[in-house]
Amino acid sequence: MAEGTFSFAATFLSLLEDKKYPTIRDIMTTMNAVDIAMLFDEMDDERIPLLFRLLPKELAAEVFVEMDDDSQELLIRGFSDAELKAVVDELYVDDAVDIVEEMPANVVKRILKQADPEMRKMINNILQYPDDSAGSIMTTEYVSLRPEMTVEDAIKRIRRNVVEKETIYTCYVTDKNRTLIGMISLKELLIAEDDTIIEDIMETNVICVDTLTDQEEVAQMFNKYNFMALPVVDKETRLVGIVTFDDAIDVMEEETTEDIEKMAAIVPSDKPYLRTGVFETWKQRIPWLLILMISATFTSMIITSFENALAAQVVLTAFIPMLMDTGGNSGSQAAVTIIRGISLGEIEFRDIFRIIWKEFRVALLCGSVLALANFLKLLFIDRIGIYVAAVVCITLLLSVIIAKIVGSTLPLLAKKIGFDPAVMASPFITTIVDALSLVVYFKIATILLGI
Amino acid sequence: MAEGTFSFAATFLSLLEDKKYPTIRDIMTTMNAVDIAMLFDEMDDERIPLLFRLLPKELAAEVFVEMDDDSQELLIRGFSDAELKAVVDELYVDDAVDIVEEMPANVVKRILKQADPEMRKMINNILQYPDDSAGSIMTTEYVSLRPEMTVEDAIKRIRRNVVEKETIYTCYVTDKNRTLIGMISLKELLIAEDDTIIEDIMETNVICVDTLTDQEEVAQMFNKYNFMALPVVDKETRLVGIVTFDDAIDVMEEETTEDIEKMAAIVPSDKPYLRTGVFETWKQRIPWLLILMISATFTSMIITSFENALAAQVVLTAFIPMLMDTGGNSGSQAAVTIIRGISLGEIEFRDIFRIIWKEFRVALLCGSVLALANFLKLLFIDRIGIYVAAVVCITLLLSVIIAKIVGSTLPLLAKKIGFDPAVMASPFITTIVDALSLVVYFKIATILLGI
Numbered sequence: 001m002a003e004g005t006f007s008f009a010a011t012f013l014s015l016l017e018d019k020k021y022p023t024i025r026d027i028m029t030t031m032n033a034v035d036i037a038m039l040f041d042e043m044d045d046e047r048i049p050l051l052f053r054l055l056p057k058e059l060a061a062e063v064f065v066e067m068d069d070d071s072q073e074l075l076i077r078g079f080s081d082a083e084l085k086a087v088v089d090e091l092y093v094d095d096a097v098d099i100v101e102e103m104p105a106n107v108v109k110r111i112l113k114q115a116d117p118e119m120r121k122m123i124n125n126i127l128q129y130p131d132d133s134a135g136s137i138m139t140t141e142y143v144s145l146r147p148e149m150t151v152e153d154a155i156k157r158i159r160r161n162v163v164e165k166e167t168i169y170t171c172y173v174t175d176k177n178r179t180l181i182g183m184i185s186l187k188e189l190l191i192a193e194d195d196t197i198i199e200d201i202m203e204t205n206v207i208c209v210d211t212l213t214d215q216e217e218v219a220q221m222f223n224k225y226n227f228m229a230l231p232v233v234d235k236e237t238r239l240v241g242i243v244t245f246d247d248a249i250d251v252m253e254e255e256t257t258e259d260i261e262k263m264a265a266i267v268p269s270d271k272p273y274l275r276t277g278v279f280e281t282w283k284q285r286i287p288w289l290l291i292l293m294i295s296a297t298f299t300s301m302i303i304t305s306f307e308n309a310l311a312a313q314v315v316l317t318a319f320i321p322m323l324m325d326t327g328g329n330s331g332s333q334a335a336v337t338i339i340r341g342i343s344l345g346e347i348e349f350r351d352i353f354r355i356i357w358k359e360f361r362v363a364l365l366c367g368s369v370l371a372l373a374n375f376l377k378l379l380f381i382d383r384i385g386i387y388v389a390a391v392v393c394i395t396l397l398l399s400v401i402i403a404k405i406v407g408s409t410l411p412l413l414a415k416k417i418g419f420d421p422a423v424m425a426s427p428f429i430t431t432i433v434d435a436l437s438l439v440v441y442f443k444i445a446t447i448l449l450g451i
Numbered sequence: 452m453a454e455g456t457f458s459f460a461a462t463f464l465s466l467l468e469d470k471k472y473p474t475i476r477d478i479m480t481t482m483n484a485v486d487i488a489m490l491f492d493e494m495d496d497e498r499i500p501l502l503f504r505l506l507p508k509e510l511a512a513e514v515f516v517e518m519d520d521d522s523q524e525l526l527i528r529g530f531s532d533a534e535l536k537a538v539v540d541e542l543y544v545d546d547a548v549d550i551v552e553e554m555p556a557n558v559v560k561r562i563l564k565q566a567d568p569e570m571r572k573m574i575n576n577i578l579q580y581p582d583d584s585a586g587s588i589m590t591t592e593y594v595s596l597r598p599e600m601t602v603e604d605a606i607k608r609i610r611r612n613v614v615e616k617e618t619i620y621t622c623y624v625t626d627k628n629r630t631l632i633g634m635i636s637l638k639e640l641l642i643a644e645d646d647t648i649i650e651d652i653m654e655t656n657v658i659c660v661d662t663l664t665d666q667e668e669v670a671q672m673f674n675k676y677n678f679m680a681l682p683v684v685d686k687e688t689r690l691v692g693i694v695t696f697d698d699a700i701d702v703m704e705e706e707t708t709e710d711i712e713k714m715a716a717i718v719p720s721d722k723p724y725l726r727t728g729v730f731e732t733w734k735q736r737i738p739w740l741l742i743l744m745i746s747a748t749f750t751s752m753i754i755t756s757f758e759n760a761l762a763a764q765v766v767l768t769a770f771i772p773m774l775m776d777t778g779g780n781s782g783s784q785a786a787v788t789i790i791r792g793i794s795l796g797e798i799e800f801r802d803i804f805r806i807i808w809k810e811f812r813v814a815l816l817c818g819s820v821l822a823l824a825n826f827l828k829l830l831f832i833d834r835i836g837i838y839v840a841a842v843v844c845i846t847l848l849l850s851v852i853i854a855k856i857v858g859s860t861l862p863l864l865a866k867k868i869g870f871d872p873a874v875m876a877s878p879f880i881t882t883i884v885d886a887l888s889l890v891v892y893f894k895i896a897t898i899l900l901g902i
Binding site (some may be wrong): 005012014026030032036045143158161162163168171178187190191205207222223224225227228245249253254256257260261263264266272273274278279281285286288289290292293294296299300302303306307311314315316317318319320322324325326328329330332333335336338340341346347351354355357358361362366367370373374378400422430431434438444 | 464481483485510601609610613614619620624637638642643644655673674675677679681696697700702703704707708711712714715717718723724725729730732733736737739740741743744745747749751752754755758762763765766768769770771772773775776777779780783784787788789791795797798802806809812814816817820821824825828842851881882885891
């Protein structure tokens with residue numbers, strides 16, 4: 001789709017030059033809001049307000065939600081109060097909150113001023129929850145039913161309120177204290193007889209989350225249970241909102257990107273790469289590079305302390321990179337597998353011994369194959385002395401084993417003591433493994449080569 | 452949830468020992484199918500059939516779908532034809548297909564034999580599409596309406612067929628040739644007046660995919676448009692099925708895990724880590740380890756060719772690991788960022804020059820800071836000669852720049868020539884960067900130190 005949208009921009013611009021506004025309007029009304037937003041984000045700032053005003057009211061609001069923060073702010077600043085109100089009235093409360101969170105204070109003030117009191121109350125209510133909590137990503141526009149209602153009443157009620165509800169497909173049943181006591185899907189309502197009482201057909205074992213539950217956990221639950229929506233309750237299990245699957249998908253994606261960035265020694269940011277400035281990107285990358293460079297001092301110190309051995313056998317130096325790379329790769333293979341397993345909820349700390357035992361056997365297999373292959377290469381291709389070859393290959397085997405054990409256990413331990421497993425990944429492990437394998441290398445060398 | 456489910460297993464077992472079947476049944480009926488399935492997968496094989504038979508018919512089918520292949524096969528082999536039919540009749544066709552795809556031929560034959568003809572036809576129909584295509588993950592149980600219907604007819608029709616349809620919340624409008632001409636959500640139907648004609652209110656610009664569209668692309672579209680379902684059409688744009696969001700979420704997850712594994716030089720598998728055998732895991736990991744070890748030969752060769760320089764200045768050896776690690780980390784930072792951007796559809800090949808220019812500036816910033824910090828350390832802490840320090844730090848700066856450029860462009864080029872960007876990631880790039888930075892290192896050394 002992206003492809004299409006972009007190549008499209010040219011046509012669009014020329015139509016704009018020729019002031020063919022009706023045509024542009026016609027084209028846009030045939031497009032999906034997401035694609036229109038992407039098109040706008042590509043345009044020069046001064047063009048956006050004009051184009052935006054060409055959109056029919058409802059579509060305009062949908063497009064607005066999908067645009068990036070900068071373009072949204074630009075538009076709002078250009079809006080008359082009436083225009084702003086028109087857009088805000090069309091927004092779902094959770095989208096409104098997302099926008100408000102990104103805008104500077106004075107813009108926020110204008111938005112809240114134009115929102116009708118009901119909406120303003122809902123926005124402020126959601127804003128009070130901490131970032132990354134279920135409360136912060138929920139919407140308060142859900143359908144709630146009463147246990148004593150009949151199916152007919154329920155369906156009538158849904159049809160009456162359908163417009164302002166974000167989803168009507170999962171309905172929640174609450175008692176007079178707003179306590180969540182059950183749920184029923186619209187599908188089940190449509191199957192049931194009109195005079196059936198909700199209480200008799202509702203699902204009473206409702207899986208729900210607390211307003212303060214971490215959004216990552218919320219996303220994992222969607223993933224596990226394939227829900228379309230998940231109810232959010234307060235300390236007294238009163239229903240306060242719902243999270244819909246589309247927001248959960250966004251969270252999943254955010255969290256995965258964060259994990260991947262951390263595994264690559266990057267400080268995560270939630271901005272797309274192309275919209276992140278050079279300086280910001282630098283700030284994401286320099287901290288770990290510095291830390292890792294300094295921690296590499298150990299490896300230097302180890303090498304220096306064996307300077308004489310090396311002077312005697314300069315050939316040993318030639319294999320340091322190969323040994324370190326192989327160790328590093330073996331380690332990150334294990335680390336990344338475990339980290340992904342943890343964030344998918346497939347692996348827990350209690351599995352640690354199973355994992356060590358498995359990794360040990362895998363390492364033995366990998367290590368031996370690598371060592372053997374390398375040994376033959378050293379003897380018959382590089383024609384190196386059998387003792388040196390032995391030193392290199394024994395080190396290879398041992399460092400693969402070390403790497404896999406360290407790589408698989410470190411993330412689990414990190415998780416256990418409350419650190420982020422992803423941060424423990426490849427780069428950090430590489431440094432540790434480097435140091436260990438170098439020590440092994442020189443120890444074996446001094447023994448076998450008697451230096 | 453997982454936590455809960457497991458600690459729970461103990462209680463469950465003791466109830467089982469005491470043959471408290473009614474109690475167990477009561478407990479299970481209060482549980483979500485997913486949790487019951489996880490519990491079963493934890494149990495010893497011989498217990499599963501007994502427990503399964505305690506489940507009420509409908510719940511049983513739900514649980515069955517969520518169990519792992521091994522347990523499913525175990526159950527089917529134990530089933531009487533009647534039991535098997537009971538389960539199969541409750542399945543949605545896309546779930547049935549998922550199961551059939553995992554089972555050995557003789558089991559498949561039994562399943563198809565028990566499925567009613569209609570179901571069998573649908574299963575075979577879906578089985579004909581290639582793996583990872585939209586056709587292979589779609590379901591054929593969708594609601595299709597006719598343009599001339601009134602809203603009242605449509606709702607009646609939906610209520611009549613609701614039971615066997617996987618989703619009724621998005622309805623598709625087809626003409627008499629089954630060509631897809633529009634769509635309408637149940638929500639819009641409920642808002643509309645009873646006597647409105649579907650054709651007048653349906654959305655006519657329907658975004659759809661071809662049966663052969665890659666499942667990753669399908670997942671990306673869900674992600675972009677927040678659809679609940681996506682229609683799948685054949686070459687003649689006849690509607691043949693729909694993909695629902697829950698299947699799309701599973702695909703997203705699979706594809707992300709694959710990317711992450713590839714980035715870590717692992718041959719992807721679709722089995723969870725803990726259920727993969729040692730030998731299988733070995734097969735996933737050894738290929739890249741071997742390739743990378745052998746490609747590290749270049750670095751060895753480079754070092755050997757500078758043996759004399761090193762013999763003259765053994766101190767240079769001490770910084771090889773630090774230089775290589777820093778280069779490797781800088782490279783994978785860039786690579787991983789770009790790869791993720793590509794798979795999220797945020798970055799395309801046409802951005803390559805913007806990216807190179809950006810990465811160059813980021814590299815300049817990162818490189819200078821690292822070089823400076825290191826220079827001071829070498830002079831005042833390690834008390835190393837200023838010339839050697841200069842050699843190390845100039846190399847540091849240059850290799851960071853090389854690493855970022857190589858790391859960011861390689862994935863884009865890979866994508867362009869139809870390779871998988873993820874495979875081009877960190878390990879591969881590390882090897883290239885290692886070689887390049889070593890050459891730079893020794894060249895500069897020979898010049899500045901006159902060796």
